[in-house]
Amino acid sequence: MNLLRSATLLRHLALTLLAGFALYLLSLELDPFRNFQLATVAAYLCATAGLTVLTGLSGQLSLGHGALMAVGAYTVALCQNTLAEHDVTGNGVLPLSLLAGVLVTMAAGFVIGLAAARLRGPYLAGVTLAVAVAVPAATVTFDELFNSEQGLGVYVEPPPLSLGPYFPNERWQAWIALLGALLTMLLLANLVRGRFGRTLRAVRDDEVAARLSGIDVARAQVQAFVVSAAGAGLGGGLLAVLAQSVSPGAFSLTLSLFLLMAVVIGGLGSLSGAVWGALLLVALPDLAHQVSSGLVASSPAAAQRLEGNLPLLVFGLTLIVVMIAMPGGVQGLLHRVTGWARRRLPSR
Amino acid sequence: MTPLDDSAGLALHGITVRFGGLTALEGVSLRVPPGQVVGVIGPNGAGKTTLFNVVCGLVRPTGGTIALDGAPLAPRPHRLARLGIARTLQGVGLFKGMTVLENVMTGAGHTARAGFLAGLLALPRGDRDERRLREEALALLDRFGVAGHANALPGTLPYAVGKRVALARALAARPRLLLLDEPAGGLGAQDIEELAEVITSLPGDGGCAVMLVEHHVDLVMRVCGRIVVLDFGRLLAEGTPDEIRDDPAVAEAYLGAAVEEGAQA
Numbered sequence: 001m002n003l004l005r006s007a008t009l010l011r012h013l014a015l016t017l018l019a020g021f022a023l024y025l026l027s028l029e030l031d032p033f034r035n036f037q038l039a040t041v042a043a044y045l046c047a048t049a050g051l052t053v054l055t056g057l058s059g060q061l062s063l064g065h066g067a068l069m070a071v072g073a074y075t076v077a078l079c080q081n082t083l084a085e086h087d088v089t090g091n092g093v094l095p096l097s098l099l100a101g102v103l104v105t106m107a108a109g110f111v112i113g114l115a116a117a118r119l120r121g122p123y124l125a126g127v128t129l130a131v132a133v134a135v136p137a138a139t140v141t142f143d144e145l146f147n148s149e150q151g152l153g154v155y156v157e158p159p160p161l162s163l164g165p166y167f168p169n170e171r172w173q174a175w176i177a178l179l180g181a182l183l184t185m186l187l188l189a190n191l192v193r194g195r196f197g198r199t200l201r202a203v204r205d206d207e208v209a210a211r212l213s214g215i216d217v218a219r220a221q222v223q224a225f226v227v228s229a230a231g232a233g234l235g236g237g238l239l240a241v242l243a244q245s246v247s248p249g250a251f252s253l254t255l256s257l258f259l260l261m262a263v264v265i266g267g268l269g270s271l272s273g274a275v276w277g278a279l280l281l282v283a284l285p286d287l288a289h290q291v292s293s294g295l296v297a298s299s300p301a302a303a304q305r306l307e308g309n310l311p312l313l314v315f316g317l318t319l320i321v322v323m324i325a326m327p328g329g330v331q332g333l334l335h336r337v338t339g340w341a342r343r344r345l346p347s348r
Numbered sequence: 349m350t351p352l353d354d355s356a357g358l359a360l361h362g363i364t365v366r367f368g369g370l371t372a373l374e375g376v377s378l379r380v381p382p383g384q385v386v387g388v389i390g391p392n393g394a395g396k397t398t399l400f401n402v403v404c405g406l407v408r409p410t411g412g413t414i415a416l417d418g419a420p421l422a423p424r425p426h427r428l429a430r431l432g433i434a435r436t437l438q439g440v441g442l443f444k445g446m447t448v449l450e451n452v453m454t455g456a457g458h459t460a461r462a463g464f465l466a467g468l469l470a471l472p473r474g475d476r477d478e479r480r481l482r483e484e485a486l487a488l489l490d491r492f493g494v495a496g497h498a499n500a501l502p503g504t505l506p507y508a509v510g511k512r513v514a515l516a517r518a519l520a521a522r523p524r525l526l527l528l529d530e531p532a533g534g535l536g537a538q539d540i541e542e543l544a545e546v547i548t549s550l551p552g553d554g555g556c557a558v559m560l561v562e563h564h565v566d567l568v569m570r571v572c573g574r575i576v577v578l579d580f581g582r583l584l585a586e587g588t589p590d591e592i593r594d595d596p597a598v599a600e601a602y603l604g605a606a607v608e609e610g611a612q613a
Contacts, residue, residue, distance in 0.1 A: 009470035190470035194478060195460055202454045205443035212404065214429030214458035
């Protein structure tokens with residue numbers, strides 16, 4: 001027990017394995033549709049976890065993380081298709097493509113980070129907003145490579161035969177995405193718990209005091225952007241693998257805004273909050289869809305108008321309620337509840 | 349290093365700072381030898397904080413040179429800690445989203461050996477670093493009698509406690525030269541008494557020199573070996589506390605007015 005307390009890696013590994021085992025059992029129970037949703041949550045989690053480190057810890061706002069996800073998704077798509085064309089197959093291909101997606105997105109994050117380190121507040125928001133708009137547009141400009149609005153199909157190998165002939169593809173996808181998400185959470189938790197996390201929070205709280213404490217503020221800000229971009233790249237790549245296609249419509253400005261809203265509602269700066277955010281990203285549109293399809297019976301015209309707009313409305317309302325009622329987000333609320341419970345219960 | 353070595357410590361030579369048409373500092377030269385406490389006093393707007401900002405690299409001087417131990421110094425704020433220079437800010441200036449303990453640990457961040465990769469993989473190297481930083485920070489908090497607040501957020505602390513934590517954060521960097529910007533501002537008599545003891549103890553352990561900007565003249569007279577008086581960006585006088593007290597120019601420009609201010613406050 002003492003070893004777990006003193007060795008961060010062992011503690012985080014143990015938690016990751018425990019979570020992985022629980023999720024494995026869960027994936028065996030879920031039907032294919034729910035497994036696909038679970039996989040989508042895992043893919044979004046990579047991005048929200050990265051975004052919460054950037055915005056919550058280093059204090060840099062990004063409205064462009066949807067675009068960074070697109071960079072990862074398109075890189076994975078191009079890698080997978082090129083490798084398949086050259087008949088390169090095997091178990092190592094997908095991890096290699098995902099790694100390429102992460103690396104290319106990190107490079108993009110580095111470039112944005114360099115600009116971001118010189119900008120503050122609304123100007124930074126403006127630049128990242130421009131990225132969010134420019135990247136989907138670039139797929140139209142370079143349509144020979146990216147095939148414009150239609151997007152690309154992504155070749156993904158079926159589940160290995162060793163799992164049996166009737167193994168559901170969705171469960172296999174869930175496993176891939178969960179593995180990526182667990183790895184992301186493990187690495188980010190390591191970073192956030194240590195000196196890097198402290199450095200980022202120092203930069204967020206007081207730049208002058210951070211400098212005087214020996215912190216190179218610009219460097220820390222660029223690092224935060226690169227780390228965050230790695231998460232977004234993996235998340236985007238996983239989404240591409242899940243959907244087996246990529247198109248600019250899937251990575252619109254709305255996605256960037258959804259991601260930001262998700263981490264704020266979940267609890268800015270907390271990795272557990274990023275989990276809540278990723279869950280909401282999948283659950284709320286689903287909920288909104290159920291509401292609007294429930295309306296079809298009574299008023300088809302209203303249902304048609306709401307379809308597509310309702311998720312945004314629900315998300316916006318949730319954001320407003322959360323900001324007023326619990327500024328710390330879901331995770332902040334849980335923290336307060338557990339703290340209250342601990343004080344009320346007799347101490348041991 | 350002999351204590352009488354002329355080049356040892358911090359030396360400013362002919363520092364001039366102009367903001368547009370306004371001259372904040374004009375040809376200021378002074379030395380802070382190792383193990384000495386040097387006070388900088390002067391009326392509001394005399395250029396005291398600008399002088400600090402020049403030493404920290406927050407303001408680039410229009411003219412003049414800075415040297416540290418004889419070597420020319422072009423200060424950049426984030427490199428100072430590694431050079432052995434630490435500074436406290438006016439007010440409290442703590443990181444408000446971090447606990448008191450984390451604040452102090454941040455001050456010593458540059459002494460950590462483990463890099464980014466060690467942090468990413470949570471290697472034992474990083475854990476060892478963190479443990480050492482934590483122990484050193486706790487020891488410093490204990491020394492200032494605020495270890496009980498280690499897990500509190502700065503916003504919840506009384507002002508005087510916050511000032512002590514800020515001082516602990518600066519000392520966590522193990523400086524050779526500590527720049528204190530109005531450390532007694534807003535403190536009560538009892539706290540100023542304890543602050544004076546801390547400042548006078550600094551040269552004793554490790555030979556840390558102190559440069560002190562302060563309005564509280566009693567404190568400056570008590571703890572400083574040498575005092576520099578600035579007025580409208582110029583060096584008005586320099587000497588021991590007794591010399592400064594008896595200097596008619598200083599009395600006319602500053603001390604008389606300051607004593608009256610102090611009496612009213």
